[in-house]
Amino acid sequence: MFLLDKIKDAKIIFVVGGPGSGKGTQCEKVVAKYGYTHLSSGDLLRAEVASGSERGKTLQAIMQKGELVPLDTVLDMIKDAMIAKADVSKGFLIDGYPREVKQGEEFEKKIGAPSLLLYIDAKPETMVKRLVKRGETSGRADDNEETIKKRLDLYYKATEPVIAFYSGRGIVRKIDSELPVDEVFTHVAKAIDDLK
Numbered sequence: 001m002f003l004l005d006k007i008k009d010a011k012i013i014f015v016v017g018g019p020g021s022g023k024g025t026q027c028e029k030v031v032a033k034y035g036y037t038h039l040s041s042g043d044l045l046r047a048e049v050a051s052g053s054e055r056g057k058t059l060q061a062i063m064q065k066g067e068l069v070p071l072d073t074v075l076d077m078i079k080d081a082m083i084a085k086a087d088v089s090k091g092f093l094i095d096g097y098p099r100e101v102k103q104g105e106e107f108e109k110k111i112g113a114p115s116l117l118l119y120i121d122a123k124p125e126t127m128v129k130r131l132v133k134r135g136e137t138s139g140r141a142d143d144n145e146e147t148i149k150k151r152l153d154l155y156y157k158a159t160e161p162v163i164a165f166y167s168g169r170g171i172v173r174k175i176d177s178e179l180p181v182d183e184v185f186t187h188v189a190k191a192i193d194d195l196k
């Protein structure tokens with residue numbers, strides 16, 4: 001209840017799209033323009049791995065295979081991060097979550113309902129190309145061609161149903177992420193402005 005009270009006036013935006021579609025890139029720009037808090041589930045998990053904890057070691061093995069980590073682990077991390085920012089944040093970008101419909105349902109039970117789902121859409125060829133390039137410098141264990149393929153398969157199987165699920169509620173805005181970064185952002189900003 002405490003958490004819900006504190007964040008009830010803050011907007012929750014789910015940012016959903018395939019690996020390499022440009023979620024992180026757009027979220028950074030939203031942070032700069034709107035001062036929202038950006039929570040990337042992947043970044044939170046990678047921070048846990050980097051800490052060297054036992055939990056981190058388990059997570060590392062799962063992520064290296066391109067699989068989804070247990071639902072409760074991700075949700076707890078997001079929730080803790082939201083609590084930490086609840087006093088200063090007027091909005092939350094939840095990037096890379098929900099990865100499957102069940103994750104969305106659990107989020108709503110424990111935290112709250114999203115006002116908007118930004119669907120960052122790019123073609124599979126584009127995503128692969130961007131990820132391979134990102135892999136040259138990202139140091140991410142999952143930015144290699146074999147894992148990328150598994151992540152894409154999982155995206156189409158598990159995450160696309162999330163978009164259908166929230167489309168039914170009329171909160172999905174599909175964003176063409178084939179365009180140059182700044183043009184993509186024009187559409188993202190429009191979707192956020194329309195919230196007010």
Ligand SMILES: Nc1ncnc2c1ncn2[C@H]1C[C@H](O)[C@@H](COP(=O)(O)OP(=O)(O)O)O1
Nearest residue numbers: 019020021022023024025130134179180181
């Ligand atoms: N609209 C765009 N045009 C060209 N490159 C883009 C782009 N959006 C993102 N990129 C690049 C930046 C990264 O190196 C790579 C993946 O972007 P990202 O924001 O890290 O994706 P995600 O967070 O969805 O995995 O693609």
Ligand SMILES: [Mg+2]
Nearest residue numbers: 023024040042
């Ligand atoms: Mg990302």
